[in-house]
Amino acid sequence: MQRSDYQQLPLTPLSSEAMRALLEQLLGKDPSVGGLPTAIEARTAGNPFYTEEVVSALIEAEQLVV
Numbered sequence: 430m431q432r433s434d435y436q437q438l439p440l441t442p443l444s445s446e447a448m449r450a451l452l453e454q455l456l457g458k459d460p461s462v463g464g465l466p467t468a469i470e471a472r473t474a475g476n477p478f479y480t481e482e483v484v485s486a487l488i489e490a491e492q493l494v495v
Contacts, residue, residue, distance in 0.1 A: 442475025451477055455484045457495060465493075 443451065452466040473479040487493035 440476065440478075443477055444475070445470065448473075448475055448477075448480065451480060452484075455481065455495070456493075462493075 448470045456462045469483050
């Protein structure tokens with residue numbers, strides 16, 4: 430972190446509305462995903478990068494098909 434090419438960027442959590450929009454884009458609107466967006470939002474605490482990683486991990490583990 431002491432290097433001249435290092436820069437820390439603060440990332441504020443997304444609002445619930447923004448998280449719902451992101452998850453709708455990633456998961457779609459199919460009723461089969463049910464409460465999944467709420468569960469993911471609760472676990473990722475508004476972090477968009479972590480949210481995308483959780484969805485990707487579910488897809489890679491073949492637990493989710495989008």
